[in-house]
Amino acid sequence: MTTIRAWAAAGPKEPFKPFEYELGALGPDEIDIDVDYCGLCHSDLSMWANEWGRTAYPFVGGHEVVGRVREVGANVAGLTVGQKVGLGWLSKSNLNSQQSLSGDHNLSPGNEATIIGRHGGFADIVRCQWVWAIPLPEDVDFKKAGPLFCGGVTVFNPLVQFSVKPTDKVGVIGIGGLGHLGLQFLNKWGCEVTAFTSSPDKEKEAREFGAHKTLNSRDPGAWKQAKGRFDFLLATVAVTLDWTRLMRTLAPRGRLHFVGAVGEPVPVHIPAIMGGQNQISASPVGSPAVTAQMLDFCSRHDIAPMTEQFKMSDINAAMEHLDAGKARYRIVLENDFD
Numbered sequence: 288m289t290t291i292r293a294w295a296a297a298g299p300k301e302p303f304k305p306f307e308y309e310l311g312a313l314g315p316d317e318i319d320i321d322v323d324y325c326g327l328c329h330s331d332l333s334m335w336a337n338e339w340g341r342t343a344y345p346f347v348g349g350h351e352v353v354g355r356v357r358e359v360g361a362n363v364a365g366l367t368v369g370q371k372v373g374l375g376w377l378s379k380s381n382l383n384s385q386q387s388l389s390g391d392h393n394l395s396p397g398n399e400a401t402i403i404g405r406h407g408g409f410a411d412i413v414r415c416q417w418v419w420a421i422p423l424p425e426d427v428d429f430k431k432a433g434p435l436f437c438g439g440v441t442v443f444n445p446l447v448q449f450s451v452k453p454t455d456k457v458g459v460i461g462i463g464g465l466g467h468l469g470l471q472f473l474n475k476w477g478c479e480v481t482a483f484t485s486s487p488d489k490e491k492e493a494r495e496f497g498a499h500k501t502l503n504s505r506d507p508g509a510w511k512q513a514k515g516r517f518d519f520l521l522a523t524v525a526v527t528l529d530w531t532r533l534m535r536t537l538a539p540r541g542r543l544h545f546v547g548a549v550g551e552p553v554p555v556h557i558p559a560i561m562g563g564q565n566q567i568s569a570s571p572v573g574s575p576a577v578t579a580q581m582l583d584f585c586s587r588h589d590i591a592p593m594t595e596q597f598k599m600s601d602i603n604a605a606m607e608h609l610d611a612g613k614a615r616y617r618i619v620l621e622n623d624f625d
């Protein structure tokens with residue numbers, strides 16, 4: 288039996304308080320990770336507030352973990368005790384599903400999420416199936432790497448899935464935890480990159496992350512100059528924008544792609560996307576293989592999240608900071624259990 292020390296909320300938006308639980312025996316295909324750092328994703332906020340109706344309390348969030356392998360199950364090969372690994376949104380897949388056998392573990396039916404129906408990385412130890420513990424390259428900054436395992440791979444994955452080309456003109460909508468990484472990836476991918484932001488104070492940093500242009504995401508009037516421009520629009524926001532008018536900025540064959548969990552239906556006027564043969568799509572986090580590819584891309588191109596560090600014991604202040612839209616651009620909690 289392993290006793291886990293964690294930070295848990297007793298109900299929607301209740302403060303996080305110290306909480307202990309027992310993990311039980313380690314399964315043959317599982318590993319335990321000693322948590323060093325854990326990023327804060329907007330999905331942690333949504334889960335904390337039970338916005339998606341899927342939260343069980345006490346709720347221990349945290350799904351952007353980096354740490355060191357503490358113990359490996361009897362069938363685990365390829366991971367060693369002490370090795371640095373990261374764990375993101377998913378913690379277990381059916382390895383016999385058609386999707387897993389094809390390398391698309393992230394699309395496998397019945398996937399287990401790190402913070403749904405179980406406890407996550409706001410803790411000193413977290414458990415997962417070995418396949419979702421992704422080894423961290425030595426030259427990726429350990430302190431900042433956590434956000435790559437959810438936010439990072441979520442915006443990298445569509446570039447791979449939809450074969451985004453270096454000649455493409457791409458817009459990233461919302462420059463938060465996901466969006467600021469999207470700008471960095473797309474710039475190094477070779478694309479012409481436009482940042483859509485509702486925060487004028489982010490425009491300068493958006494250009495430093497790799498945007499060639501910026502546009503106001505809440506001013507459809509400002510989008511007229513971009514009519515018919517974009518081959519790919521990557522929406523990272525959780526809010527409703529004027530999607531119908533935004534779609535007019537798509538080039539023929541252009542795609543509006545959602546990774547942000549927009550809570551309301553997106554209206555689509557079919558005749559408006561018919562003529563240009565446009566597409567609308569969405570995707571979850573990437574597979575273990577795409578996550579490893581992303582880490583390699585980060586180390587080759589010196590890409591890293593811009594982070595603000597908080598002690599894990601300051602989790603309530605950190606959540607409040609994120610909730611207020613003040614994070615620049617990803618908060619990382621440092622495990623400070625004794």
Ligand SMILES: NC(=O)c1ccc[n+]([C@@H]2O[C@H](COP(=O)([O-])OP(=O)(O)OC[C@H]3O[C@@H](n4cnc5c(N)ncnc54)[C@H](OP(=O)(O)O)[C@@H]3O)[C@@H](O)[C@H]2O)c1
Nearest residue numbers: 329330461462463464465484485486525546547548571572
């Ligand atoms: N598909 C997946 O598997 C996956 C994985 C991770 C996260 N997510 C989801 O992705 C979304 C973004 O996550 P995140 O961690 O990047 O969140 P975040 O750091 O809070 O960033 C969201 C950004 O949205 C923009 N925004 C917020 N309120 C707005 C408003 N009223 N009008 C216009 N823009 C607004 C802001 O950017 P500006 O200041 O630039 O406007 C903000 O920085 C969330 O819904 C999260 O649940 C999905």
